Amino acid sequence: MSETETQKVCCKEDQGLDTAELAAELAAILARHADDPGALIAVLQETQRLAGYLPREALREIARARRTPLSHVYGVATFYSQFHLRPRGDRVVRICHGTACHVRGAPEVTRVVTEELGIKIGETTDDMAFTLESVACVGCCGLAPVMLVDGVTYGQLDVSETRRIASRLAEEAAIARGEAAPSAEDAE
């Protein structure tokens, strides 16, 4: 994680999270697993549920409490794709890239969504509205190609259906920012 990214994390943390409450809940998690030497992953999973990502301070605290180097905690946290060291968008759009989805058009779905949301896979919009991710396989291959928005599944997508869903998402975010009236038409 670069220095600028780190600063971003801290800013978000200061603005968005009640750090005292977070610390109390983290302490409870650590206490619950204190006797289990193999619980580091479980601790990280539960911690991430608190904030949606793993704040740097939380990693420090986990290392301190479990008497292990921060590098060790960092090493485990960065090994697994489930863990995020940066805050994620309010809405997470995940495009399945399983084999069935790939042969049934996931690349096209990805192209359309990246165009509509203006971010690439792995990125978060500046206003923190969306994070776009690719997942290896969600395992509902009968519905391929599949996209998930906050856990809601959209299956058997084609280009026009994907564009309809993605442009609606972008529009909703614009409304939330106060930039567009709810009935705004495509400006073209």
Added chain:
Amino acid sequence: MSAHAPVEIAASGDTIAIRVCTGSGCAMNGSLAVADRFENAAEAAGLGNRIRVVRTGCHGLCERGPVVVVGETGIFYPVATEAMADAIIEHIASTGDLIVEEYLFRSPETGEPVAAYSDVPFNAAQRRVVLRNCGVIDPEDIDDALARGAYEGLRRVLHDFEPDALIEEMKASGLRGRGGAGFSTGQKWRFTRDAPGETKYVICNADEGDPGAFMDRSVIEGDPHSVLEGMTVAAYAIGATSGYVYVRAEYPLAVRRLRKAIEQARERGFLGQNVLGSGFSFDVRIKEGAGAFVCGEETALMASIEGERGMPRVRPPFPATSGLWGKPTCINNVETLANVSWIAAHGAEEYAAMGTGDSRGTKVFALTGKVRYSGLVEVPMGMTVRDLVFGIGGGCAEGHTVKAVQIGGPSGGCLPEHLMDTTIEYGTLAAVGAIVGSGGMVVVDEKTCMVDFARYFLSFTQDESCGKCVPCRIGTKRMLELVTDITEGRGEEGDIEKLERLARDVQRASLCGLGQTAPNPVLTTIRYFRDEYEEHIHDRTCRAGHCVELSRYVIDPELCKGCAVCKKHCPVGAIWGKVKEVHDISQDRCIKCGQCQESCPFDAISRV
């Protein structure tokens, strides 16, 4: 049964079970609301005490989900909706008949309705051993499982077998590990039992990571007790008192159902102290993975359970002698364990009667891709790939032809059409470059570029390589660069040979199964589709029209009406033509964004 034999439910005292699939696939398709609707409609129609809505695991035919199966004769309603639920209940209430003909599945050949789920061509040739209870029982109700014989195998084993005899029984069944490697389950148990040490562990590997595979998830979601029973039997055989299920965190429903099943099994004495009064004790904990494909490898999996980075280590020592926390450990896959509980109940002889040669029993496959009926299928070993893809899967949709079948995911290989009479056996599939693997089977048609397909799998394994050993970390990276160059029009003479050489090195020198098998998709596509590689390199063409850099957008003059919509959408002004005249695309200017094709109201634009 005749399609018009009304079942007089008013006269019969039986309850009618309406089995609604609530596996992940159907649930994502809205089956939970359908199940609720059936319940509410039945209540409203005064049938609340006669109709029992069972929220089951996977029925198999995910493509036509949500799947609903009504009554013991199994009347099948595909693509069920809430409105259909209302209509079906109303029909049952007014006529006593379970069949609403207009909602039935229709044979694509004859157009005739097929009433019973078991008569649908998709099911006709299947043999459900592992999936025996999936789609039948409510996986959250242990009584449902018990009524179908759950834990009878465990009871029999504890009563009739000494551990050593049980291991011999398992060897006699011919069962081989279903996670991919295909090692004899009985032999694995023998090594673990014979290893010195007081504390031993059983681990259920439910870290199903192959893209396009959902066999293990479906088993846990549909019949978690079959897995727990299998683990308990394994523990008794090897002398373990505690076990872990290592399950993907991406499978929240499976985790929830497993947790519930463990609680219920403890309450009934199938797990915990003194199992069924036998004096043998065993308990199970769940460990949720955190998203790393390599953790399917057994030494990496154990590192992950210990809370570390999931990196494999050199074997030997094998887990059977030094595994989790350094103790002897037996790791079996979900499907293997579901087979174990069946063998425990029915005996080795009956199991070995299924299958052929050194491949006994059945195999579950996730049949997906460009096939008419995607879904979860279970067939006896020895069936041909063709019978599976065409007989069960219905082949490709109309107008398309099967080009290849990919078996075994990122570790497996592609079989071309002319090898589809190969039987599904460990040896025969290995001989043609594929593997039985964990059970992913992806059908591709003429629109799939085989070079890009190989690139797809390689990009997956390269991304998931843990980085510990050089051949895998750098070898897969270099291979991916070469294949990507070929798909993007930068291929050079000699690239294919370079790829083959690298592939063999990566296979031979990698530390674990991930690297050792990662080159397989590349090697088999070169072996069977070498001409496609050569076309990409020498002619700079992609016959599937898939590789963007090697294909172009063209307007069909027969279909073009000159409406100018494409011209308006083209961001670079590459389309020209007068209104009401056929338009054309300037290939020099085109950036291949696809906007024209997407916007054309007459489907006149295609990529070739």
